[in-house]
Amino acid sequence: MLASTEFDALFPPDLPEPGHWEERYPPRQLPAGAEVTRLGPSPTGFMHIGTIYIAMIDRDIAHRSGGRYLLRIEDTDQSRQVEGALDQFARAFGYFDLAPDEQEGDGDYGPYHQSQRSAIYMSYARQLLRENKAYLCFATSEELADIRKRQQAAKLPPGYYGEWAIWRDAPDDEVRRKLAEGTPCVVRFRSPGVPGRRVEFGEAIRGQLSAEDNFNDVVILKSAGPADRLPTYHFAHAVDDHLMRVSLVIRGEEWLPSVPMHLQLFAALGFEPPAYAHTSLLMKQIPGGKRKLSKRKDPEASVDFYIQAGYPARAVLYYLRGLASGSLAELPLDEALAAPIRLADLGGAGPLIDQVKLEDISADHIATLRNAQILAAMRHWAASYDPELASVLEAEQDLALAALAVERDGVENPRKDLRKWSDFRSAYGFFFPGLFTPVRAGDERLGSLPADLVRAFAADFVAGYQDTADPQEWFGQIRDLAAKHGFAASAKQYKQAPDEYPGSIREASQLIRVALTGSTRSPDLASVARVLDRDEVVRRVSALTQ
C-alpha cells in the first residue's frame, strides 16, 4: 500500500479532513423520533411521477414526526445533465405543493447539489485510501468489458472482485508507475465481503431481509478531472445522508439489491447507517405484461403529463396515496390527504398506473369544487397551456361561472364532465361565442334529417322562441314544433313505425342541441339556453336556416 503522503498528493493540498465536515454539519437538534428524509432526483430529464410519489411520502413522514424533508440534486453524471430539468422540478414541486423544507439556498447542510460537494467526497475517499479501505484502479473500460465477457462465459457473477480485481492488490511500484504516467484512475472500495456470506438487515416496508453480502469493489470516485472528482451514487449516498443527518432513506425498489454494499460503505466510513424503505416501482401495462414506467418511452411517466393535461394536484396526490396505502383509498379525499402514510402499509408489489381510475377520482374531486374555484384553476391552467381559452375566460368570467353552474348548482348530483382542465374546452367551450362556430343545415352532426326540414324547423323555432325559465315550458316549444313537423311524440312511437316519421322528439331535440352546442351531446338544453341568453340562442338556431 502506498504511503499516506502519496495518496494525499492526489488531492488538493488544502483539502479538509473528515473531522472538518463532521463539525461543519453537526447532528440536528430535533425531537426524539423525528425523521429526516430526503429526495434525490437526478436532473437527467423530466421529473418522474414516481418521484412525486416518493416526495409525498418523504414529506408526510418527516412532518408528522417533527422532522425535515430535504431536496438534494444528484447531478454527479454531468454527461446526462439535461437543460431545464431543475426548472421543471421546481414547477412540479409547486404544482403538487411538495416544496422541500431544505434545499439549495435554504438550509444549513448544503450545498444541496452533489456536483458542488466534490471536496467533501474527496476528503472521505482520501481517508479510505489512507486506511487501505479503498484503492486506486487503473483498469480501462476495454479491460473491464473483457473481464465481464470472460465472467459471463465462465458463468461467474459479473463484477470486480477476487482474481478479477486486478488492481486490488497491485504492487505499489506498478501503481506509482501508472500515477507517474498520468494514467486516469478511479477509486474503488475494498469490499470486506466474500462470496457466499449472507447479511441480514431491516427494511421498513418489507421487514427483516437477507441477501448475499456484497463482494464487489465498486467505484466510489469517478475518474474525471483531478481538481474536483465526483462520486458514484453509492458513495454520495453514504457521505451525504450521513452529513445531512438523514435518518430515513426512502427510495425506489431498484436500490434494494445494493443495500448490502451501502451498509459496507457506511461501516467503512464509520457512519451509523440510516433506516431504509424501498417503495415498489410504478408500473405500466404493456401487451406482454408490465414493466416499470419508463422516462424515455412513457409520456405518463412525466409529471408534466399530469400538469399539462390539468389533473388537479390533489386528485393526483389522492390517487398516489391510495396506491401507497390501500386503506387510504377508501377514505374521502380530504380525509385521505390528512391521514398519515405508514411505511408498513406500503405494498411490496409494483402497482400499474390506472389512468381511468385517476380520471374517475379527478372527476369526483372537481365535482366537489365551487364554480369560482374551478374557474380560478382553469384560468391558471389555461394561462400556460391554452392561451386562447385563457383570454376568453378572462373576458367572460360571468359567462364561465354561469356555464359551470349548469346542472351543478342546485342539483343533487352535479355534472361530472370535467376530469381534467384540458376537458374544459370540449365540455364548456361552446358556451363562449368566441369559441363557437354556428352550425348550418346540412352539417353532418345533424344526422340524416333532410336539410329542408332542418331549415323549416329552425325557422319556426326562431320565430316563436320564448326565453322561458321553466324547463318544461322551454321543452314544450320543441314538443309543439316536433308535432307540427311530423316527428313522433316519443322514441317508442317512432320505433314502432319508423317510416312514418322523420324521427321522434329525440331527433327534434337533437337538432336544437346541435345548433346550440355544436355537439350531439350536451348538458340540459333548457339550462344551456338560459345561459346563452335569448339573442345568442336565436343567432345559433338561425344559422340552421341558412
Next chain:
RNA sequence: GGCCCCGUCGUCUAGUGGCCCAGGACGCCGCCCUCUCAAGGCGGUAGCGCCGGUUCAAAUCCGGUCGGGGCUACCA
C-alpha cells in the same frame, strides 16, 4: 445466467388461522331515469398462480414450483 423483491377479481386493494363458498373501489355488462351526454339508482360479471405439507380449520403458516418485476455500469 446469478442475486433480490413480489404474487387475492381486468386494475388498485381489504384480509395477520375460524367472522371469507373472500369485502370495497375503478372498469365492463344489463336495467331504471331520460331531450342527448356526463352523472345518479339498482343488479350482474370476475380473483386467493400451482403442487404438497402443518392444522379440527389455511387466502392467511411452511416447503417447493411457476409467474411477474428489479438489479447485475466510472447511470442514478
